[in-house]
Amino acid sequence: MAKERIEGLVSVVITNFNRAAYIRECLDSILQQTYENWEIILIDDASTDHSVAVAREWLEESKRFFPRENQVLIHELPRNIGFSGAINVGHYLSRGEFIAIQDSDDFSHILRFSRQVEYLKNHPQIDLVGTNYYAFSADNPEKKQLAGWIKYGDDIRKVYGNGGHCVCHGTCMFRGRLFDQIGGPTRRIEGAEDYEFIAKALNARAGVNNIAEALYYYRTHAEQRSAHYYRKKGG
Template sequence: MTFHRVPQLASVVIGAYNSARHIEEALESLIHQTYPHIEIIVVNDGSTDATDIVVKKWMEKRRNHPVIKDNRFVYHVLPHNIGYSGAYTTGYFLARGEFIATHAADDVSHPQRIEKQVAFLQNNLNFCLCGTALAWFNDGSFDSPYHAEFIKFGYQTIAGEYMSGGHCVCHGTLMMRGTLFDLLGGLERYPRGKMTVAEDYYFIRRYVLQGYSVDNLPEVLYYYRRYPEQRSQNGSV
């Protein structure tokens, strides 16, 4: 039986592991999106810090916001840490939207990010995935971002990059059609030692190499935070 997805709804999935320091800022950037048809799904991946407390306090503080009042905020706590791939795939399974977007718990989205990605997918029915240009900033220096140079544009260029083993779509910026996830599934978990932080790369590569079109919007609509403890800096999952 085909899963019935809610038309026009954009489900934004956040995988959160020990994200107490930054997750409120990520959530604030999402509830201030200009696109109104949004649900937010936070998967707490067995955090051992105050992530649970921070999220619940934020939910109480924002209890009158339409996303909270209309039951479009899902908070799912895993009993133990299952890792990056498992947390995001869990969130994707919980997503009800026609569109599914990814967001890191320590990053920030531009207010028009979701609106512009939805518009792209609605206006380009031959595309199934959409990323964006991004800038990175050192923690505490949001006003001094640096443009990320590895992002590439145009489906042929992007497909060629992945076929040659390169990487040019940031997982945090990604939006995909929910039906594509229903067809191909989520991130794969690799044994420790064989692979650590590349699950998101192989996830995007698998979709692209099966012929599903992807492009990056040229505007900077996502801001990637850099700090010593983050997953991509220390190789943890």
């Protein structure tokens, strides 16, 4: 039987591993969304820094601003299981009609969820929508560069059909039923889990597109999980 999902709710799945320096800005960007019907599911992958303490401090300070109670779940894994394992835990815990990905070292534009929910409601044939984004270095946050590798429409399926990649995983919002149908990122391909998830969605005949507006801010830094993949893309 299909999972019951809450209409209109955006389940924001955030995985965290040692992102104490960035996680407050990430969480603030969710709190500031113009779209208020969301829940945060923060999965900590056995961090060894104080990022969970930072997140819990943020929660205590911010909860008075939440539109309703019990909007934030901080779940600490007992051992490190890697990105794909952690994000799948978050997806399984999600309750929303929509699931949004948010990396803990990045942050979102305040209009991101409003734009993506509106797009999915107006395009019933689309199951997953990403956005364009600005990339910036942690060492120089004022200098932001618009990504040039994002594709749109029919070009997306062509790119993935040729083994390419043109959807930024951190920007994705998809219908919860898509995860219920195909599952989340694989644990078999370390470093390319985001590519595999989009390819799997396309193979399942899901509709995939990107919004041209830049609604996400992608931070590059030496410790990020995908640093060498990002440099290879040149985005």
